[in-house]
Amino acid sequence: MLNEVIFYSLEKTIKRYRQFAQAHIDHAGIDITIDQWLVLNVIRDSPELGQVEIGERIFKDQASVARIIELLVKKKLIVRTPSASDRRKLDMQLTESGQRLMNVVTPIVHNYRRLALEGLNEKDIDQLKIILDVIFTNCLSTPHKHDTIRKTKLAGQPDAAGS
Amino acid sequence: MLNEVIFYSLEKTIKRYRQFAQAHIDHAGIDITIDQWLVLNVIRDSPELGQVEIGERIFKDQASVARIIELLVKKKLIVRTPSASDRRKLDMQLTESGQRLMNVVTPIVHNYRRLALEGLNEKDIDQLKIILDVIFTNCLSTPHKHDTIRKTKLAGQPDAAGS
DNA sequence: TGTATTTATATGATATATCATAGAAATTTG
DNA sequence: CAAATTTCTATGATATATCATATAAATACA
Numbered sequence: 001m002l003n004e005v006i007f008y009s010l011e012k013t014i015k016r017y018r019q020f021a022q023a024h025i026d027h028a029g030i031d032i033t034i035d036q037w038l039v040l041n042v043i044r045d046s047p048e049l050g051q052v053e054i055g056e057r058i059f060k061d062q063a064s065v066a067r068i069i070e071l072l073v074k075k076k077l078i079v080r081t082p083s084a085s086d087r088r089k090l091d092m093q094l095t096e097s098g099q100r101l102m103n104v105v106t107p108i109v110h111n112y113r114r115l116a117l118e119g120l121n122e123k124d125i126d127q128l129k130i131i132l133d134v135i136f137t138n139c140l141s142t143p144h145k146h147d148t149i150r151k152t153k154l155a156g157q158p159d160a161a162g163s
Numbered sequence: 164m165l166n167e168v169i170f171y172s173l174e175k176t177i178k179r180y181r182q183f184a185q186a187h188i189d190h191a192g193i194d195i196t197i198d199q200w201l202v203l204n205v206i207r208d209s210p211e212l213g214q215v216e217i218g219e220r221i222f223k224d225q226a227s228v229a230r231i232i233e234l235l236v237k238k239k240l241i242v243r244t245p246s247a248s249d250r251r252k253l254d255m256q257l258t259e260s261g262q263r264l265m266n267v268v269t270p271i272v273h274n275y276r277r278l279a280l281e282g283l284n285e286k287d288i289d290q291l292k293i294i295l296d297v298i299f300t301n302c303l304s305t306p307h308k309h310d311t312i313r314k315t316k317l318a319g320q321p322d323a324a325g326s
Numbered sequence: 327t328g329t330a331t332t333t334a335t336a337t338g339a340t341a342t343a344t345c346a347t348a349g350a351a352a353t354t355t356g
Numbered sequence: 357c358a359a360a361t362t363t364c365t366a367t368g369a370t371a372t373a374t375c376a377t378a379t380a381a382a383t384a385c386a
Contacts, residue, residue: 007180013296036341061344063342063345064342064344070366086351115304117303131385132176135176135180143187221371224375226337229336251333251339
């Protein structure tokens, strides 16, 4: 029963957290999405990274990163110049306005992260991380043909999956 | 330090879980997304619900539910007929094919959920749920003007947010 | 009852996620 | 070196998320 609902709790919590985070940014009158901020943050810290590597750091794929970068350029938060070392790339750099935005938003991010964790101690967070890592690791494996066959056979059984 | 990374762990884990789940469905050769399955599942169990209520059960907003329902109709997994009691509504019902799909997919869902939780006991899941609920509750509050002012003042400080 | 308000659904606009692929450039290899 | 392969970015197609709004119908209320 709890098993069944745990993924709903995960979805529910992460969605609420995202809304909470965005609400704090919006509330400060800043026109940027959390995802855009994440990419901007990586670019500031590691301007040499390509789109794939940026994505790896924030769990986005290359296509998403490419589109977010476009928006950052449109918003004049970064500028791109042809890279000297690799002509497929464009070097990226925060504009003045991009830097100012980071300076304003970063403490807001720290603050809402702190608020979201109120009432939890180091041990709780540690425990949470450990459990999430187990789930993450479990989800690394690919389904095999064999699994599918077994799955189908389980269809009529009294829910051995416990969910 | 752990604090800083915990939301990344959450995002990382939920994204991996979604891919894992979808991979299991795809692997069985079934043409449906997890989200479509979620909506279909609610409709089967509670065909009387409106789009807002469906959304509440699976943490989606009305617009997303409306669009998913459209796709379910296009895929001929449900049919809609004008509601007798409320002419704004359309009653929904699973087609034969929709029911067959549910019969095939449901055990797959149970299976990958079980796989994702391997190595975790009841206590772990319970603990996970409790911690997630704390975060969820913390994220229910709305940012206030006052918070914004305090946040801005924290800007130059040595990261009191711990993140 | 007639009007105002609320509710339910649909849809437009924009952002992000995912998969696939195109095109250009870099790298590897024979 | 030339051809094959790989890497990097851009982009098309589709699905979902979010916000806003339109429309129609139901409900509340004066």
